[in-house]
Amino acid sequence: MSQKNETGILLLSLLITIGLIGGGWWWFQQQENLPFNSSNNTSTSSSDDLLSPGNRVLITQNATPEKQAATAAIANNNYAEAISQLEASLKKQRNDPEALIYLNNARIGTQKAYTIAVAVPIDAETNAAQEILRGVAQAQTEINNAGGIKSVPLKVIISSDRNNLDTAQLLAQTLAQNPEILGVVGHFSSDTTLAASQVYQKAGLVMISPTSTSVDLSGVGNYIFRTVPSDRFAGNALAQYLLQQLKLQQAAVFYNSASSYSNSLKNIFTTDIFAQGGDIVGEFDLGSNSFNAADAVRQAQQQKAQALVLLANSATLDPALLVIQVNNRQLPLLGGDSLYKPQTLQIAGSNAVDLILAVPWHILADPNSSFPQTATRLWGGEVNWRTALAYDATQALIAGLERNPTRQGLQQALSAKDFVANGASGKIRFLPSGDRNQAVQLVKVVKGNRSGFGYDFVPLR
CATH class of the missing domain: 3.40.50.2300 (Response regulator)
Incomplete structure (x- = not known):
């Protein structure tokens, strides 16, 4: 089967699955994601x-x-x-x-x-x-x-x-x-x-x-x-995990150039990677009309990427999920909190196992909280x-x-x-900048039954 046909089938499968999601679960309706950039839309409402x-x-x-x-x-x-x-x-x-x-x-x-x-x-x-x-x-x-x-x-x-x-x-x-x-x-x-x-x-x-x-x-x-x-904490946490825990130096970054959130997280992550001797071997714009997941993953591999870092926003969640599927657990995956969504567990499924995300809070991280x-x-x-x-x-x-x-x-x-x-x-507490001085929580996708999809996000201890 040609790479182009394979990509088309994967995309069709993704779209069909997304169409089937919208029903009755509510628990994981809550499981996040970040911004849909509809800035090009206009509003006629008073x-x-x-x-x-x-x-x-x-x-x-x-x-x-x-x-x-x-x-x-x-x-x-x-x-x-x-x-x-x-x-x-x-x-x-x-x-x-x-x-x-x-x-x-x-x-x-x-x-x-x-x-x-x-x-x-x-x-x-x-x-x-x-x-x-x-x-x-x-x-x-x-x-x-x-x-x-x-x-x-x-x-x-x-x-x-x-x-x-x-x-x-x-x-x-x-x-x-x-x-x-x-x-x-x-x-x-x-x-x-x-x-x-x-x-x-x-x-x-x-x-x-x-x-x-x-x-x-x-x-x-x-x-x-x-x-x-702020993204400063999330980008730093992801960079530290890649370099210190996974002991990897070279990453390919996937992001949306039209999103302030996505650009912000990408810039912080890449700066921290370069500052500590790592390298970003490729950047891929998930929001581009010409983006092709299979081609991008193949190119990242050819450029000697050791990990894929998915910094999508909500508007580019679908192509990010396609990257996870095409990668098929070949390279380690890291990402921002916009991937903290039920679709990641339901659509990506087993291909998302071991995916590491930086999120602001997780319900299991502090069992003593009321x-x-x-x-x-x-x-x-x-x-x-x-x-x-x-x-x-x-x-x-x-x-x-x-x-x-x-x-x-x-x-x-x-x-x-x-x-x-x-x-x-x-x-x-707030810093003079208006920011909150608080670390993020890293979570990992594992097999489990809490979400109802056979896979769960769990905090890293």
Whole structure:
């Protein structure tokens, strides 16, 4: 069989498998990935369509009739009816974070509250949006059940940037113009976060991203923070593992040149490799129209690559998975957190065994933490790192608002040298750059039954 035909068959197989995925699992729906770069898309929605404190359903996928009825009730200020309907909806779908946030807001009703917003990529990355919302909803539920922030409850406005740069800036402007909003959890991808950060910084509105890792965000403004470690940590961890654990010196890198995240991680990784005497023997653009997985792997082998490093973003997950299949476990594989997805286990399967990924958090890494158990009880299943770090971002906002519940006061609180908050992934502190000073977790693909696909991600000890 010719190499060209083999590649075509592999690609067809990949596409068919992807088409079969979208069904009923929810546990591993949460198992991450990073940004889909839809910056070339345009948005025709008004800002009113992009946000809701409970008066409209934003995540329409599998929305119950009760949730629909509840949003209509909230729009008419009938909070008692909304509470009843949302409680009924959550009995049907306990893992629906939008419903829980709306329920918490309905219970607040018209009383005084401190308001924050969460910006997520609904429509473009619905699973990721829900994962982030679960972290925010859990933190909101906990603080309100505990009596609020110095007796004042926390209200959350859900908003969607659709992972689009123009939409993200429009949304940021809308949020910034609402004086009730004191802080924002978001955005999802590094590209949308960078676009929106300009608006938040100019308006003096704190934004904390739980998922954007690009080094370009470091020091972009004193109102811009993140609870996820930057790519500097992930790139360094991967380089150290390649050089010190695998004892290999030569790598080929696969990345998306159109993604800030992917470029950021690639640059950090290659810099660390070169600094320690290693070599990058080839770079392959997964986003190129001419990219061919079989040709790229063959070329990497001819250039004496000893390992393949997959630094894809969500938009280039499919060609990255094809690389894993074509490689067929011939060369060791390493990658960034965008490969921390169910597709990697389900599609790549046995070819992904021993793949090493750098991720911000893993549910099994800290068995003594109370967060995973609480989250599992609340949602009826395990959560991933996006939920954990969205929880941390919300906890940071809560801790800051306890010090000073104003926009400027919140920024000053988060920037203070003595600021600390307790999060799912440990103590939350921010560097002057707005970054969080925290290491990443390396995970490995092994045979197992936790995911339901026959393979699992497990932390390296």
